[in-house]
Amino acid sequence: MDLFEPRLPEAKLHDAFRLIRFDPDYAKVLPVIQNWATGLLDRKGESQKFIKEFQSTFNSSMWELYLNRAMSDLGCSVDYSKSAPDFVVRGPGNYEFNIEAVISDQPPTTVQQKTFSEQDFKVRGALKLVGKIRDKLNLYRGINGKKHPYSSLSHVRGRPFVIAVAPFDSNISLFQNNELINLVLFGMAPPELVGPDHGKQDKLGSLLTPSGSPVEMGIFTKDFFKEISAVFFSTVGTFGKAVVESQIERLVRSTRYRVMDKDKVELGSMLWQVGTHRFQFTNLTYLTTLRWEGGNQIGGADTLIQPASLFQSVSRNPVRP
Structure with missing residues (x-):
């Protein structure tokens, strides 16, 4: 099935999808991204939904396409007969694990701030990352009324549960490098870059939400998140990778x-x-x-x-x- 055959009215197409689909300069990128979808579009009842989401919201689908290609390049195979979690993976040596993909996206109506505060950017980004990871942990546990929690599925029980997260919550979210995910997972504050303490990293136990509520950082240092075996994180799983692979000018x-x-x-x-x-x-x-x-x-x-x-x-x- 063709990812780029529009299935929605033009007004509902995402700006990034519209640019890729209709700008002739990106013609060579389309088959690259289509190739990344190999297998994903074979899922029963899922292909139409995936294509519509790719065309309307873009970022979350692009992240799944990137992960799908990454699994192939890493020598893993995906069982596409399973609809949940997102990737039921068999790696080298028949090692099996499951991946649930998620992004920290921004609502369509979000207005970007005209003034930039590095501290606000980092706090907001870290809070969004930990919130999305917690949401997926709730899906695993069956919290909030999920009828069939991931933990109840036979192909999930007894196998590592991995969350793959990428930040798309602002126009500059992909510039955050690994500082914020280190804060979220290990409670490591950003390193000192100047002065006698250059390179030193302090521990940071929590951040405050805009309402003043504390949110714990360092989730890999606490038993509450013990069902999560690993977190995949990247700020480069983007359209730019497909541009490089296509080798357009x-x-x-x-x-x-x-x-x-x-x-x-x-x-x-x-x-x-x-x-x-x-x-x-x-x-x-x-x-x-x-x-x-x-x-x-x-x-x-x-x-x-x-x-x-x-x-x-x-x-x-x-x-x-």
Whole structure:
């Protein structure tokens, strides 16, 4: 079944779907995303619902498409005869587990704030992540009147239950890297980036909702969430991945964390200079390096901007020091 054959009136189509479907510049991306759906659209009674959600709400379906492709690339198989949880997976060595996918989305009527507060962004993002994880745990347990909780299903009992979550709750939610999920899962506050305590991370037990109610952080340190075996989290399971795979002419920005022992850095290496430095390799290929010292190591990040047609080959052979 064709993901991109419109099934809804144009007014109900999501802006992202409308852009991909009708902009001729993205024609090569459509078959890439369609390929990601292999198997998902074979589910009885589910395909029509999935396609309509993909066309109308987009983000949650795109996340499931990304996960579906990821399972295949990781050498796993999915039992599409089971409609719940989202992915009944068999991995290498016949290891079986279940994945329930969820996103922290924003309501269609949400108005983006004109002024940006980093603290508000982080608190709101963390609260949304922990709320969505709790919602899926409730589905597993059968709380709130669910007739057939996941825990009662024969293919779920005795197997790891994994929640795959991605943030789409604001226009910049995908910039949050791993700070907020570390806070949610382990109660780890963001690291200090300047001063004598550089790299230090404190523990943070809870955050306050706008109404002042405390919400516990560090869910993997508490027995209440013990049924959750693991959490998959990504801020890169997006349309941009399909753009890269299609290799259409677009500039792609990627950021990669790096760390190196000082004694392994080549003497005079320009790419491991402490501080922020910028390099231009070609007319459309740029690299920004951010480096800081910590003990016997130098850490930081590479932000690379380059054409999508070069991204895959360069990412397999990253810039060397």
